[in-house]
Each structure stands twice: as structure tokens, then as C-alpha cells.
Amino acid sequence: MSDGSSFYVTTPIFYVNDVPHIGHAYTEVAADVLARWHRQSGDDTWFLTGTDEHGQKILRTATANGMEPREWADRLVDSAWKPLLKTVDISNDDFIRTTDERHETAVTRFLQKLYDDGHVYAGEYEGYYCVGCEEYKQRDELDEPLSGEYQGQLVCKIHSRPVEILKEKNYFFRMSAFEGKLLDLYESQPDFVQPESVRNEIIQFVRQGLSDLSISRSSFDWGIKVPWDPTHVVYVWFDALLNYTTAVGYGTDQELFDRRWPAYHLVGKDIARFHAVIWPAMLMAAGVEVPHKVFGHGWLLVGGEKMSKSKLTGIAPSQITDTFGSDAFRYYFMRAISFGQDGSFSWEDLSARYQAELANGFGNLASRVIAMLQRYFDGEVPAAGDPGESDLHVQQTVAEATKDADAAMQRFAIHDALAAIWRVVDELNGYITEQEPWALAKDEGNRARLQTVLYTAAEGLRALAVLLSPVVPQATAKLWAALGASDALGELTAQPLRDAGRWGQLPAGIRVEALEALFPRIDQAAA
Numbered sequence: 001m002s003d004g005s006s007f008y009v010t011t012p013i014f015y016v017n018d019v020p021h022i023g024h025a026y027t028e029v030a031a032d033v034l035a036r037w038h039r040q041s042g043d044d045t046w047f048l049t050g051t052d053e054h055g056q057k058i059l060r061t062a063t064a065n066g067m068e069p070r071e072w073a074d075r076l077v078d079s080a081w082k083p084l085l086k087t088v089d090i091s092n093d094d095f096i097r098t099t100d101e102r103h104e105t106a107v108t109r110f111l112q113k114l115y116d117d118g119h120v121y122a123g124e125y126e127g128y129y130c131v132g133c134e135e136y137k138q139r140d141e142l143d144e145p146l147s148g149e150y151q152g153q154l155v156c157k158i159h160s161r162p163v164e165i166l167k168e169k170n171y172f173f174r175m176s177a178f179e180g181k182l183l184d185l186y187e188s189q190p191d192f193v194q195p196e197s198v199r200n201e202i203i204q205f206v207r208q209g210l211s212d213l214s215i216s217r218s219s220f221d222w223g224i225k226v227p228w229d230p231t232h233v234v235y236v237w238f239d240a241l242l243n244y245t246t247a248v249g250y251g252t253d254q255e256l257f258d259r260r261w262p263a264y265h266l267v268g269k270d271i272a273r274f275h276a277v278i279w280p281a282m283l284m285a286a287g288v289e290v291p292h293k294v295f296g297h298g299w300l301l302v303g304g305e306k307m308s309k310s311k312l313t314g315i316a317p318s319q320i321t322d323t324f325g326s327d328a329f330r331y332y333f334m335r336a337i338s339f340g341q342d343g344s345f346s347w348e349d350l351s352a353r354y355q356a357e358l359a360n361g362f363g364n365l366a367s368r369v370i371a372m373l374q375r376y377f378d379g380e381v382p383a384a385g386d387p388g389e390s391d392l393h394v395q396q397t398v399a400e401a402t403k404d405a406d407a408a409m410q411r412f413a414i415h416d417a418l419a420a421i422w423r424v425v426d427e428l429n430g431y432i433t434e435q436e437p438w439a440l441a442k443d444e445g446n447r448a449r450l451q452t453v454l455y456t457a458a459e460g461l462r463a464l465a466v467l468l469s470p471v472v473p474q475a476t477a478k479l480w481a482a483l484g485a486s487d488a489l490g491e492l493t494a495q496p497l498r499d500a501g502r503w504g505q506l507p508a509g510i511r512v513e514a515l516e517a518l519f520p521r522i523d524q525a526a527a
């Protein structure tokens with residue numbers, strides 16, 4: 001992942017049976033931060049997201065709403081899933097729907113190839129199926145409640161709803177043949193599945209032995225037709241996983257595919273198995289390189305449980321952004337939760353961090369420095385004199401934070417990257433408190449020192465704007481404009497991130513403009 005190399009990042013494609021909640025927005029934001037970071041580092045970046053529209057779950061939801069599945073999917077994509085991207089400021093390069101023709105054509109080609117190469121056979125499937133998960137289940141993945149609505153029935157542990165018993169003639173993918181190769185993959189590429197907790201779980205799962213996978217259904221027809229037997233449709237997960245390749249030219253544009261592939265996949269840990277077991281096995285069978293990485297992030301918990309619509313704990317992203325704004329949404333979830341671990345959401349924590357870190361820590365710093373430049377230098381960034389120890393310390397902090405943040409982003413440790421960048425916020429706040437520019441301003445004899453102090457603060461803000469722009473793009477764009485940096489240095493998003501720590505980029509003599517509060521006080525009643 002050096003400069004100019006390919007960085008292709010994906011989110012799971014979301015089911016259109018329901019509207020998004022903050023758990024879905026969380027994955028989008030994480031992928032977006034990584035994509036913006038890499039784009040701004042000069043990497044050949046591509047960010048894909050989209051929707052998963054086939055299968056029984058969508059079919060049933062559409063039918064229950066008196067609509068055709070395609071019509072239902074169109075409605076949800078336009079009214080809920082695409083708007084989500086605006087709500088949290090997502091900079092995706094493409095949006096794939098599994099009902100797109102480009103996808104359907106390439107899935108058909110992929111499957112035909114597996115069939116021609118002997119990886120698929122006809123058989124009989126008999127077992128449990130959870131429509132909520134769209135997954136075949138083993139007995140140990142089910143509960144038998146002792147009371148309540150489903151007493152005595154077998155229910156899925158994830159959805160707490162009864163599973164169905166399937167007995168169908170299906171086509172099977174010889175996944176069991178890839179057991180050894182998968183174990184070799186996890187061994188030889190230890191960061192293929194991350195974090196470690198998810199990697200260990202996957203290895204344990206595969207070590208217990210893999211069965212073949214039923215990859216077609218014949219009891220309904222909402223799906224992509226199996227090319228050699230149109231009485232079957234492709235199993236929804238087999239269809240869905242392929243989106244990552246069909247969106248970048250698999251089976252249709254080899255040159256594009258070679259440029260983008262392999263990908264970095266961000267997924268919730270609940271669907272890591274599909275991505276780290278079934279998906280690489282499918283690719284191996286087709287002779288396609290496996291992804292660079294499958295990163296299984298944790299869950300957002302509400303009241304200690306995975307937040308979900310089906311359990312009525314879903315919170316709509318706009319409930320947060322309407323009050324706090326999209327930057328605060330992005331910052332909060334990336335900072336408060338170690339990426340890879342579960343995290344509890346609470347309004348109190350969100351409010352507290354908004355006030356302490358964004359409004360007081362960063363926002364105030366920016367407003368104060370700009371206001372002092374206006375007051376003491378008539379809005380012009382002064383030239384700095386020779387730096388003393390404290391000024392050099394600021395420079396060093398900025399350089400180290402840039403290096404540490406980049407290293408953390410390469411590991412997908414977004415929270416660590418933010419913590420590194422925040423050292424600059426804290427350093428600058430401490431520097432201003434110590435240097436007391438307002439006291440220096442009282443004595444003309446301290447003018448040279450005042451110049452150095454305010455240049456140092458302004459240049460520190462320049463670096464902060466660049467480093468934080470992937471996380472809080474709106475606030476940093478305002479700060480960039482107020483610093484007068486656009487004319488002098490060009491667009492904020494064109495500033496090379498890995499160069500952000502190089503001191504002295506902001507030229508003396510540029511004019512700053514008044515800056516409105518980046519993170520205004522929230523009316524407590526609204527929050």
C-alpha cells in the first residue's frame with residue numbers, strides 16, 4: 001500500500017427489506033474514512049457500496065407490502081439507502097445493486113465457469129434455513145425457547161424467529177475441497193482475516209470441517225437464474241458476494257478488474273464467515289485471487305444487545321445527524337469505538353464527546369486562533385521568527401502524529417489514528433494557554449514573539465485540517481477556507497495526507513476570514 005497503489009474498499013451490500021439504522025451507517029463511515037484517507041494519500045482508490053436485493057427475505061417483505069420485489073427494491077434504494085449516503089457524507093465511487101444487469105451477467109458467467117470446471121453438482125438439501133440470515137443452519141446454531149410465542153420451536157439464535165425446514169433438490173458447490181487451501185491461506189497471510197478474534201473464530205470453524213454449500217433454490221424465483229437449469233435461482237449469498245468483483249469488471253472488463261482487484265472488505269463480524277470462508281473458496285475455484293483482507297468490525301450495542309430493527313432497537317442515522325450534524329456522527333463512532341470491537345451507543349456519551357472534543361477541543365481552538373489573527377494582525381498570517389523549544393515541540397508533535405495516524409490507518413485502526421491526530425489538538429491548546437498570546441499582544445516589544453506563536457498555531461491548524469478532513473470533511477473545509485489556504489495551497493482534498501506533517505506549508509501574508517463555530521452549542525432540549 002505505498003503511494004499510487006490500488007486501494008479498493010467495500011462495504012457489505014445491504015438488504016433492502018428495511019430502512020438503515022446506525023449500525024449500517026457505521027460500516028459506511030468506516031469505509032468512507034479509509035477511502036478518503038487513501039484517496040488523499042494519492043492511492044488509486046475505489047470505494048464500492050450497494051444493495052442486496054434478491055432472495056426470500058426481500059421477496060416476502062415485498063409481497064407483504066403488496067408489491068413486486070423489483071418495485072419494492074427500487075423504492076427502498078431511492079427512499080432509504082441512497083439517501084443514507086448523503087446523511088453521513090459518504091464519498092462512494094460506485095453503488096451496485098444485485099439487480100443491475102452488469103451484475104447478473106457476470107454472476108451467470110462465474111457460475112457457468114464453476115459448473116464447467118466440475119465444482120458444482122446436483123444433490124438434495126435437507127435441513128434448517130433462517131430467512132432472516134438467509135443462511136442454512138446447524139442444530140447448534142438454534143435455540144428451543146421454553147416459553148413465549150415460539151415455545152417448543154427451533155429458532156435462530158440471531159433473529160429469535162423460527163427456522164424453516166427445507167427439503168429441496170439443489171445445486172451444490174464443492175466447498176469441502178477447499179478446506180486445506182483455506183487453512184493455508186489463514187496461516188500464510190495472517191492479516192487476511194482481522195481482527196485476531198475474528199481470525200481465530202474462522203480458523204476454528206474451518207478446522208471442524210467444511211461441508212459443501214447449497215447454491216441454488218427452486219421453491220421461489222426471485223433471483224438470478226442458474227444458467228444450465230432455469231428452474232433454479234442462485235442462492236442469495238452466492239449472488240451477493242460476487243458484487244465485489246462484478247462491480248469492477250469481472251467477466252466484462254478484464255483490464256479494469258486487474259486494476260482494482262483484490263479488495264479490502266469491511267464487514268460486520270456476524271457475516272465474517274461468509275466473507276472469509278465461502279468467498280475465498282468461490283474465488284479459488286474460479287482461479288481468481290482472494291481479497292487482500294476481510295475486516296470484521298464489532299457491533300453497535302444498545303442496552304448490551306446488538307442493535308437491530310427486528311429487535312426494535314434500531315436508531316435512524318438522521319436522529320443523530322439532525323441534531324449533531326454528519327461530521328459529529330462520523331467523528332463520534334470512529335473515535336469512541338475501537339474499530340474491530342463492539343461498542344455501546346449512548347446519547348450521553350455522544351453529547352459529552354461532542355462538547356468536550358469537537359466543540360471545546362477542536363472548534364474553539366480554530367475560532368480562537370483565527371480571531372487572534374484578526375485582532376492582532378488585521379487578518380494576515382504573520383511570518384514566524386526562529387523557533388524556540390516550545391515551537392519546535394509543536395512541529396515535532398505534528399510530524400509524529402501524521403506518521404502515527406497513517407500507520408494506524410494502514411492497520412484499519414481508525415480510533416488510534418484519531419487519537420494520534422488529537423495529540424495535535426491537545427498540544428496546540430496547551431501551547432496557546434502557555435504562550436498567552438493575549439498577554440504578548442499588550443507589549444509592542446513582544447511583537448516578534450507574538451508573530452511566531454500565531455504562525456505556529458495557524459500552521460498547526462493547517463495540518464489539522466488536512467489530517468482530519470477524511471473524518472470531518474465539512475468542518476475542515478470551513479476551516480481551510482477561513483485560513484485562506486485554498487488560494488495559497490489549493491483544494492483541501494488535494495493536500496497529500498502523508499505530507500501533512502511537513503512544517504511551514506502555510507505561507508505568511510495570506511488573509512484569514514472569520515470562522516463561524518465549527519461545532520455550535522447544542523440546545524439541550526433538542527439533544
Ligand code: MSP
Nearest residue numbers: 012013014015023052240241267268299300306307
Ligand atoms: N446483505 C448482507 C450482506 C451481503 S454482503 C455480500 C447483509 N446485509 S445487512 O443489511 O443485514 O447487514 C449489513 C451489515 O450491517 C452487516 O455487516 C452487519 O454486520 C451490519 N450491521 C447490522 N447491525 C449492526 C450493528 N448493530 N452494529 C454494527 N453493524 C451492524 O448482511
